[in-house]
Amino acid sequence: MASNVNSRPEPAEEPGDGPVESALDTARRQLTRAAAGTDIDPNIVERLRHPTHVHRVTVPLKRDDGSVEVFTGYRAQHDSVRGPYKGGLRYHPGVTEEECIGLSMWMTWKCAVMDIPFGGAKGGLVVNPKRLSDSERERLTRRFAQELRDTVGPNSDIPAPDMGTDSQTMAWFMDAYSMQEGETQPGVVTGKPPVVGGSFGREEAPGRSVALVTREACDYYDFGLDGTTVAVQGFGSVGANAARLLDEWGATVVAVSDVNGAAYDPDGIETAAVPSHEEEPEAVTRYADDCISNEDLLTLDVDVLVPAAVGNALTGANADDVRASLVVEGANGPTTASADAILAERDVPVIPDILANAGGVTVSYFEWLQDINRRQWSLERVNDELEAGMLDAWNDVREEVEDRDVTWRDAAYVVALSRIGEAHRVRGLWP
Numbered sequence: 001m002a003s004n005v006n007s008r009p010e011p012a013e014e015p016g017d018g019p020v021e022s023a024l025d026t027a028r029r030q031l032t033r034a035a036a037g038t039d040i041d042p043n044i045v046e047r048l049r050h051p052t053h054v055h056r057v058t059v060p061l062k063r064d065d066g067s068v069e070v071f072t073g074y075r076a077q078h079d080s081v082r083g084p085y086k087g088g089l090r091y092h093p094g095v096t097e098e099e100c101i102g103l104s105m106w107m108t109w110k111c112a113v114m115d116i117p118f119g120g121a122k123g124g125l126v127v128n129p130k131r132l133s134d135s136e137r138e139r140l141t142r143r144f145a146q147e148l149r150d151t152v153g154p155n156s157d158i159p160a161p162d163m164g165t166d167s168q169t170m171a172w173f174m175d176a177y178s179m180q181e182g183e184t185q186p187g188v189v190t191g192k193p194p195v196v197g198g199s200f201g202r203e204e205a206p207g208r209s210v211a212l213v214t215r216e217a218c219d220y221y222d223f224g225l226d227g228t229t230v231a232v233q234g235f236g237s238v239g240a241n242a243a244r245l246l247d248e249w250g251a252t253v254v255a256v257s258d259v260n261g262a263a264y265d266p267d268g269i270e271t272a273a274v275p276s277h278e279e280e281p282e283a284v285t286r287y288a289d290d291c292i293s294n295e296d297l298l299t300l301d302v303d304v305l306v307p308a309a310v311g312n313a314l315t316g317a318n319a320d321d322v323r324a325s326l327v328v329e330g331a332n333g334p335t336t337a338s339a340d341a342i343l344a345e346r347d348v349p350v351i352p353d354i355l356a357n358a359g360g361v362t363v364s365y366f367e368w369l370q371d372i373n374r375r376q377w378s379l380e381r382v383n384d385e386l387e388a389g390m391l392d393a394w395n396d397v398r399e400e401v402e403d404r405d406v407t408w409r410d411a412a413y414v415v416a417l418s419r420i421g422e423a424h425r426v427r428g429l430w431p
Helices: 023-035 042-048 097-113 134-147 167-181 205-220 237-248 294-298 337-345 359-373 379-404 408-427
Strands: 053-062 068-079 085-092 119-126 157-161 229-233 252-258 261-264 304-307 326-328
Touching: 023 042, 023 097, 023 337, 023 408, 042 408, 053 097, 053 134, 068 085, 068 097, 068 134, 068 157, 085 097, 085 167, 085 359, 097 119, 097 359, 097 379, 097 408, 119 157, 134 167, 157 167, 157 359, 205 237, 205 304, 205 326, 205 359, 205 379, 229 237, 229 294, 237 252, 237 304, 252 294, 261 294, 359 379, 379 408
Parallel strands: 085 119, 085 157, 229 252, 229 304, 304 326
Antiparallel strands: 053 068, 068 119, 252 261
């Protein structure tokens, strides 16, 4: 068995209960640290600290009662040296320009780790979708698509579902864009329903990749999946699909949660019997005999912890209390820099989100290829291609862990930055 990861990352300035870093601060800190372990040109690193474009739009919506409300939207485009921009659109009241930039940077690294010919983007609307009717959500999406029409496109920037959006949102977006272009353009977004050019397996893909990486990591550290105990924070698309697959493959899932708390059973939960957030919102605790808090879930004595709910779940304040032997990130940015440092010092491996949940962007790439070729793949082919891609990426990162004796996060960044840096070197700086 290979040795546990061990180089301690530089701690955050306030590693205890102080302010949590923003996504952009964390992304830039991780970039700086990873670049120090490569021979990438410092000028390229400086370029990668900044987005290529950040678009800010205002989106008016006529509410069902006849009033007009104006919402703010963003689209951050980080780097396109390896291909068109790619990344989600989220509807959430906490969306900010800075968050979109940070998340777009993570998308750049994620695409490069998977060796997918895309660059990173992220965007969203500052809105609580729960306060919108279905007809309001449709009108808002169609107007947002119009405001971004000169920004996105099948060969320039391809959005996808994210927090607060879904396959129906993408169908509305695609239809609005296509109507303005005068022809059907299914490739402008991914994550659509299969009936309008979406890919089978796209919705389940991030959770499937988390499960695949968890399986490989357990094997790497000689756990094996059979009987391995797993706690999953978050039972949305990522958490539910990961938990159900791990359960199916022999792991013992002892806890799953939603915003209201966690269902806990040390003998194992029948994950298929617990509705995901998409199937029945906020229902986890209603199906539980024993409930604990989300905070308590993070500190359960389990083999594997999968934070698959929100960013900044593991911080300097709770990382010392984590008792899992392995952390696999399902959410985007669930571990702060200070928590990373603490877990590394304690020899708790953390498999980063840019590897573990990259199934979403990978199957989005497959969907884009299907749209371009107007030929749909079977679910079996999608899952086979996804597993092959995830195993290739896992092995690329594993080699860097072993060769450089660094953390899994640093190793993933080394893989990503090496590819991005070489692409920048070959293309040069214009003019």
